[in-house]
Amino acid sequence: MNMESAISPPMNPFVIHPAVIKEKRQEAPEIVTFRLQLEDPAIRKQFRFEPGQFNMVYAFGVGEVAISIVSDPDHPRELDHTIRIVGRTTDVIGRMQPGDRLGIRGPFGKGWPMEEAKGSDILIVTGGLGCAPVVGAIEYIFRRRENYGMMNILHGVKAPHDLLYRERFDAWRAHPRTHVWLTSDEPGKTWHYHVGVVTELFDRVQFDPNHTFVMMCGPEIMMRVASHLLxxxxxxxxxxxxxxxxxxxxxxxxxxxxxxxxxxxxxxxPVMRLDRILPWLGKSGI
Ligand SMILES: Cc1cc2nc3c(=O)[nH]c(=O)nc-3n(C[C@H](O)[C@H](O)[C@H](O)COP(=O)(O)OP(=O)(O)OC[C@H]3O[C@@H](n4cnc5c(N)ncnc54)[C@H](O)[C@@H]3O)c2cc1C
Ligand code: FES
Structure with a gap:
């Protein structure tokens, strides 16, 4: 946490703050990233978040949805949200354009253990849109690269066209002491990476279990299998x-x-240590 966040008063979690859409980026046919700016300059100054936290994003008069914050915590005046259009509210949000307004409540929840992981190697394991909540953590580490050891980023998608943040993966791969491993369940003509599920990549990755922190996000069944193998x-x-x-x-x-x-x-x-949540992970109806 930076000094400014330590002295900012907490946001009122009941109040919805208007935010204007500054940019819209189509990541895939059903997935968009919005760059938002809170309208009230005082709220903009006060708003601080940690990697892994989320906002409640409100389409006025329609509904409110939980969405991870994927932008840089060091630049909280711009809030990036990647949204998959799956239902009633996200459908309305997905049709919005720059200049339109959304409501923001947040930030909520507990983020990744960035302090605790200092000095350790980092293993990131994600599936599908599951990479959104760790994007902020990865960027955070790159800005403090000297504080962290080797970073392995393992990311799986169902099909090659599901790969989001292509340029980000390319940029991350170019960093020293960083390996990026991509895989797709299905092959594709332009797919040059592994074909298979993300856990198959574990065999390729070297890590010291006593010196590594794992950050995982994706379908719960994937995280359950991955944690077992790890x-x-x-x-x-x-x-x-x-x-x-x-x-x-x-x-x-x-x-x-x-x-x-x-x-x-x-x-x-939403970020939880595995030993606290393992009995319930990947089980439906709880
Ligand atoms: C902490 C957190 C972070 C999230 N981050 C993101 C993100 O970064 N990007 C993103 O696109 N989505 C994210 N989601 C999921 C997002 O909140 C839901 O997709 C959204 O609420 C769907 O709203 P809707 O009105 O469009 O769909 P609805 O019409 O309400 O539902 C459409 C379908 O999605 C299912 N669904 C709705 N909400 C959830 C949920 N929370 N979990 C599982 N299934 C759900 C419904 O059961 C239904 O089958 C996050 C959820 C949580 C809890
Ligand atoms: S969303 Fe109400 S208790 Fe968690």
Whole structure:
């Protein structure tokens, strides 16, 4: 956390702040990234977030959805959100254009253990749009590269056309002490990387289990399998963190919509240490 964030008063979690869409980028047919700017300069100054936190994004008169913040925590005056159009609210948001306004409540939840992971190697494992919550963490590490060891980024998609952030992966790959490993479940004519599920990449990656922190995000069944395989390689659950998704409404532990076992994912998560959440990971109906 930087000094400015340490002295900023907390945001009121009940108040929706208008934000204007400054840029819109079509990542894939059903996925857009918006760059937002909070309209009120005082709120813009006050707004601070950590990698892995999320906002409740409100389409006025339609509905509110939980969306990870993917932008740089060092530049909180611009908020980037990558949104997959899946239903009623995201459908309306996805049709918005620069100049339109959305509402923002946040930031919410607990982010990645950036302080605790200092000095360690980092292993990032993501699937599909699951890479969105770790983008901020990766950028954070690159701006403080001397504080972290080797970084391996493993990312899997269903099909080659599902790969988002292509230029970001290329840029990350060019950094020293960084390896990027991509895989697709399905092959493709222009796909030059591995074909298969993301956990198949583990065999290619060298890491010291006592000196590595894992940050995982994606389908829960993938994270369950991945954590099992990484345990077999000697990684203990207290060094593995996952980011979870649940239906959300209040964002602050009041309504119970996001309950998973004894936890409210909005305030105890979305990033959780594996040993706390393992009994419930990948199980439906809880
Ligand atoms: C902490 C957190 C971070 C998230 N970050 C992102 C992000 O960065 N980008 C992004 O595109 N989406 C993200 N999501 C998911 C996003 O909140 C949902 O896709 C959105 O709420 C769907 O709203 P809708 O009204 O468009 O769809 P609805 O009409 O409400 O639902 C459409 C379908 O999606 C399912 N669904 C809705 N919400 C969720 C959910 N939270 N988890 C699983 N399934 C759901 C519904 O059951 C239904 O099948 C995140 C969710 C959480 C909890
Ligand atoms: S969203 Fe209301 S308790 Fe988590």
């Amino acid at each position: 345990s077999q390689r000697g990684l203990t659950p207290d060094r593995m963190y996952v980011s979870l998704e649940r239906h959300m409404a209040c964002g602050i532990g009041l309504c119970g919509h996001c309950q998973l076992g004894p936890y409210f994912i909005c305030k105890d998560g």
